[in-house]
Amino acid sequence: MSSQQIPDENLPVEQDAAHGAAEVAHDPFADPGLPAHRPRIQDIDERAANRSERAVALMFTLSMLATIGFIASYVIFPVDKIVFIWPFGHVSALNFSLGLTLGLALFLIGAGAVHWARTLMSDVEVADDRHAIEATPEVKAKVMADFAAGADESALGRRKLIRNTMFGALALVPLSGVMLLRDLGPLPEKKLRSTLWAKGKQLVNMNTMEPLRPEDVVVGSLTFAMPEGLEEDAHDFQTQIAKAALMIIRIEPDNIKDKREREWAHEGIVAFSKICTHVGCPISLYEQQTHHVLCPCHQSTFDLSDGARVIFGPAGHALPQLRIGVNSEGNLEALGDFEEPVGPAFWERG
Numbered sequence: 001m002s003s004q005q006i007p008d009e010n011l012p013v014e015q016d017a018a019h020g021a022a023e024v025a026h027d028p029f030a031d032p033g034l035p036a037h038r039p040r041i042q043d044i045d046e047r048a049a050n051r052s053e054r055a056v057a058l059m060f061t062l063s064m065l066a067t068i069g070f071i072a073s074y075v076i077f078p079v080d081k082i083v084f085i086w087p088f089g090h091v092s093a094l095n096f097s098l099g100l101t102l103g104l105a106l107f108l109i110g111a112g113a114v115h116w117a118r119t120l121m122s123d124v125e126v127a128d129d130r131h132a133i134e135a136t137p138e139v140k141a142k143v144m145a146d147f148a149a150g151a152d153e154s155a156l157g158r159r160k161l162i163r164n165t166m167f168g169a170l171a172l173v174p175l176s177g178v179m180l181l182r183d184l185g186p187l188p189e190k191k192l193r194s195t196l197w198a199k200g201k202q203l204v205n206m207n208t209m210e211p212l213r214p215e216d217v218v219v220g221s222l223t224f225a226m227p228e229g230l231e232e233d234a235h236d237f238q239t240q241i242a243k244a245a246l247m248i249i250r251i252e253p254d255n256i257k258d259k260r261e262r263e264w265a266h267e268g269i270v271a272f273s274k275i276c277t278h279v280g281c282p283i284s285l286y287e288q289q290t291h292h293v294l295c296p297c298h299q300s301t302f303d304l305s306d307g308a309r310v311i312f313g314p315a316g317h318a319l320p321q322l323r324i325g326v327n328s329e330g331n332l333e334a335l336g337d338f339e340e341p342v343g344p345a346f347w348e349r350g
């Protein structure tokens with residue numbers, strides 16, 4: 001325990017000394033009542049201290065391995081690899097591995113630092129007097145001395161194993177952030193540009209799961225469709241339906257204003273992506289008289305009788321249209337995939 005009296009610069013030297021003596025006599029901080037210091041096992045047994053040192057070094061070393069594992073995950077796991085991991089179920093192998101290794105790398109650095117502080121750094125209780133805000137040269141000198149003493153007590157200079165592994169762990173962990181920059185590009189263009197729709201894929205009613213026939217779609221109705229063969233319990237169902245979901249309506253052919261829309265329709269039946277081009281909400285509000293559809297998220301409104309162009313709201317692009325026809329069984333089918341990416345716009349989209 002230490003206590004230091006800070007001289008008052010505004011008093012003459014003799015007065016200050018007398019003032020200091022009086023303060024020491026009535027100093028409430030001279031004995032703040034701390035319990036007697038109890039040394040830890042590491043303070044008295046060098047072998048225990050060395051064990052702690054090795055434990056800290058092990059945590060820093062494992063942190064380095066976890067960071068290397070994080071980087072390796074990018075190389076090893078394809079983006080779309082799904083694995084079953086109890087108790088999480090089906091998860092992306094890449095995301096799971098990235099989260100696990102980065103979490104471990106950061107946790108082990110923290111755990112190593114805490115274990116180091118609790119077992120090897122000095123834990124001697126220190127009491128000091130409250131002093132004037134402006135530091136005197138003596139105080140500054142004391143701070144520097146305390147800093148040097150603290151550095152010495154932390155054993156950073158002596159315990160080279162801890163120092164080196166800690167620097168290694170701290171140097172490696174930012175590499176995880178550098179690897180994340182990979183996600184900025186190049187774009188997984190095919191994934192954004194293609195959906196399950198292809199020439200000859202039948203349109204399936206999402207409510208009945210039956211193939212749609214032209215007579216099922218009447219003027220004024222709104223039908224939701226998905227590609228045949230997409231099972232609701234498929235592990236990638238959400239990913240696929242998020243790109244392939246369709247809205248089907250029927251408009252009197254003469255009321256279709258857009259030439260391309262008319263050509264891509266079948267007897268006035270038009271199929272548009274159900275995914276809003278603003279930030280990807282599913283659109284579901286249809287106004288029969290005007291053929292407008294409204295996205296409930298931010299009120300973007302699209303005119304399905306005019307190429308699904310945006311007539312209100314923040315969406316930047318028309319809804320992509322799917323070219324459809326009828327197959328030999330009389331069911332509605334796609335005549336290809338969408339010709340532009342569905343959902344929120346990105347910069348390569350015209």
Ligand code: FES
Nearest residue numbers: 276278279295298
């Ligand atoms: S997501 Fe549709 S308007 Fe914002």
